[in-house]
Amino acid sequence: MRYNKNMVNEEKQQEDFISTVSHELRTPLTSIRGFAQTMLSSWDALDDENKKKFIQIIEQQSNRLINLVENMLSVNKLQSFKDKFVYKNASANTLIEPIVQIIKHQYPNHNFETVFNNKIPNILVDVDKFQQIMTNLIENAAKYSNEGTNITVLTDFSCCPDYILIKVIDEGIGIKEEDFDKIFTKFSRLDNPLTRRVQGSGLGLYITKTLLKKMGGEISLKSSENGTTFEIFLPVENVENQAGKPFKGCG
Ligand code: ADP
Numbered sequence: 001m002r003y004n005k006n007m008v009n010e011e012k013q014q015e016d017f018i019s020t021v022s023h024e025l026r027t028p029l030t031s032i033r034g035f036a037q038t039m040l041s042s043w044d045a046l047d048d049e050n051k052k053k054f055i056q057i058i059e060q061q062s063n064r065l066i067n068l069v070e071n072m073l074s075v076n077k078l079q080s081f082k083d084k085f086v087y088k089n090a091s092a093n094t095l096i097e098p099i100v101q102i103i104k105h106q107y108p109n110h111n112f113e114t115v116f117n118n119k120i121p122n123i124l125v126d127v128d129k130f131q132q133i134m135t136n137l138i139e140n141a142a143k144y145s146n147e148g149t150n151i152t153v154l155t156d157f158s159c160c161p162d163y164i165l166i167k168v169i170d171e172g173i174g175i176k177e178e179d180f181d182k183i184f185t186k187f188s189r190l191d192n193p194l195t196r197r198v199q200g201s202g203l204g205l206y207i208t209k210t211l212l213k214k215m216g217g218e219i220s221l222k223s224s225e226n227g228t229t230f231e232i233f234l235p236v237e238n239v240e241n242q243a244g245k246p247f248k249g250c251g
Contacts, residue, residue, distance in 0.1 A: 020187050024068055024201060028061040035061075064199050071203040074132075075186065078210050085126040085214065089237040092123050092155050092164060096134055100153055103138050109147035115154040120164045122237040129211045130234075136204040137168040137230050143198045145172025145227065162248065163217070163233040171227040180221060184209045218247035 035054045039046065046054075077083040093116040104112045123130075134153075141151045149171040158165035173194050175183060182188050187202040189195050212219050217234040233247060 017186075021072060024187065025065065028064045028068075031061045032058050032065075060199075067199070068201045068203075071201045071207065074207050075203055078207065078214075083214075085129065087124050087215075088127055089122045089124055090127055090130070092120065092130075092166060092234070093118065095127065095130055096153055096155070096166070099131060099134050099138060103135070103142060106139075107142040107147075110142050110145070111148070111150045113150060113152045115152060117156045120155055120157055120236075123164055123234045124237045125215055125234060129215065133208045133211055133232070134166075134168075136208045137232075140204065141168050141170035141172065141228075141230075143200065144194055145170045149227075158233055160233075160249070161236075163235055166232045166234070167229055169227065169229045174225045175221065175223040175228055177223070180223075184219075213247070216245045216247060218249075 035057050039051065039054050043051075093114075096116075097114065100112055100114055104110075138151065138153060145151065150169075151171075152167070152169040154167040154169065156165050156167075173192055175190065179190055183190065184205050186206045188206075189200055189202040209219050212232060212234070215234065217232055219230060219232045221231065222229045235245075
């Protein structure tokens with residue numbers, strides 16, 4: 001009985017996934033085809049400026065498709081348990097610094113700051129996955145805030161000696177408390193003018209939370225109309241195999 005029920009659930013989940021994915025793929029593909037067709041049929045009538053604009057849109061939409069496919073592959077790996085975690089002792093500060101530099105380059109009109117506590121212990125993480133998590137959070141901070149605002153990445157001891165604390169603080173549009181759970185689910189994007197303007201698949205925070213949990217960490221957030229702070233906890237190196245185990249919390 002239970003087997004059948006699980007099968008039905010799985011099939012339903014798969015159907016929902018395929019229908020959402022098809023929808024997500026169709027939007028950029030329709031746009032790419034539309035602009036390519038317009039250029040082909042009206043090539044002589046279009047001036048160089050318009051041709052350039054259309055090609056830029058095609059490039060943007062192709063990038064959107066690539067990001068989407070990469071995120072979907074990550075989700076697929078996570079769900080099929082094929083994802084291998086290779087744990088290493090590493091300094092969070094050293095791993096975060098180059099990520100901030102790269103994102104700073106992509107968002108030159110935001111003010112990035114790092115406030116690192118140099119006394120925190122090393123963490124025990126899969127380095128690539130840690131970098132994927134930090135990239136998602138810092139990029140989101142820039143995507144969902146206006147140019148000229150501050151983004152701070154902070155590391156410190158946490159309330160529990162077994163974990164360090166990392167904060168990504170922005171002065172962006174904020175997230176309503178009733179949406180706190182929703183943003184960590186697959187394909188969820190909140191409806192506001194900035195989200196409509198910036199590209200995204202709604203998979204980043206789902207991937208972030210799943211990876212963190214698998215590495216024995218946790219994520220939470222605080223938000224108001226003045227901005228959002230994401231807080232992540234990660235196990236320190238000397239905690240007997242805490243990496244990959246459920247987060248114990250600070251209690
Ligand atoms: P994506 O950015 O690709 O849409 P995410 O899963 O990373 O997907 O985020 C889900 C949604 O959560 C975003 O679409 C946005 O509405 C909201 N969000 C994420 N980070 C922030 C942030 N720092 N400030 C405000 N809203 C955010």
